């Protein structure tokens with residue numbers, strides 16, 4: 001099976017007829033995840049970051065089929081919660097990193113239990129703490145495995161202020177306090193194996209790349225300063241993908257080269273932990289047109305997917321390409337339209353001012369780059385069942401996650 005693919009898969013590269021068939025078969029809204037594209041993305045990352053440890057930030061997409069695909073490639077898993085850790089371990093990852101952000105007590109209990117579970121003896125687990133008291137909480141629970149420190153490097157990047165983490169006080173130990181915590185961890189007999197920092201998500205333009213290099217350079221200095229016999233320096237995820245047709249993909253080779261250069265001479269292994277890059281262009285969201293309404297301002301195309309299916313446009317004003325899959329699209333006049341979801345919020349718009357062949361009721365539209373933070377951020381708001389997920393790119397298409405039903409919505413309610 002080939003693992004070479006184009007640097008980015010655009011929406012137009014998908015097989016429209018095959019997508020229509022999936023929509024007919026499974027209904028909409030429907031996420032389609034192409035596991036072959038996931039493999040290609042991992043291969044591209046590997047080719048560029050050949051000497052670095054690559055972890056997949058599972059938060060971008062934790063659908064079991066995707067986790068299994070990535071686990072098979074041999075990447076490690078970066079997990080932000082006990083739930084993610086459990087899913088990654090169950091899907092076959094043998095190296096897992098738990099990056100605890102203000103970890104709830106229950107999470108720590110679970111993670112420490114997993115670390116001590118004899119049936120998971122082969123699991124290589126490192127816990128990354130972002131605060132001195134998180135370390136204390138682990139020590140109190142009897143954890144004696146390897147630890148890393150999440151550093152707040154004081155420099156952030158990302159596609160939106162809401163996902164810029166490197167300079168947000170919420171994340172990591174302040175840069176100038178790391179040395180103190182490191183000594184404490186080592187003095188108490190723990191194995192401090194790594195340092196970690198993450199600039200933010202969606203690093204794509206020059207300013208973001210400059211911030212990334214700055215972060216790596218600061219972290220390189222810190223690793224040299226500490227000299228506690230660390231194994232790795234993880235400089236985070238965040239590699240962006242082009243969402244707009246006019247945007248170019250990142251040149252991974254030059255990002256990798258710049259990362260190594262910025263880190264400087266090190267006797268520890270560099271690590272990265274991309275999520276989006278692995279899965280974004282491996283997913284599309286299919287949605288059906290429910291209504292077409294001319295208004296004085298625009299034509300509103302009402303579809304069955306909304307902010308509960310794909311939150312990114314409402315949450316970050318994110319742009320996702322939208323195309324019609326109607327077989328006779330070529331014969332229709334183009335119009336400019338607003339593609340709006342069925343949720344009672346003004347923010348529930350998937351695309352504004354989009355030019356596309358005049359949509360008709362019943363048409364299926366495809367929304368691109370939906371593999372990362374798409375299904376993952378779906379919710380039940382407005383009592384909308386979450387969509388189904390179908391997996392392709394490994395034999396016959398197969399249902400990966402069932403569509404929720406109305407009765408699923410009340411399944412956890414307790415009768416009064």
Ligand code: LLP
Nearest residue numbers: 057163198201202237238239274275276373
């Ligand atoms: N490592 C850490 C510690 C992170 O917090 C994240 C993302 C990643 C790695 C992976 O970042 P990526 O390579 O996927 O950019 N929901 C937002 C993205 C939030 C990302 C949160 N942390 C979105 O849809 O844009």
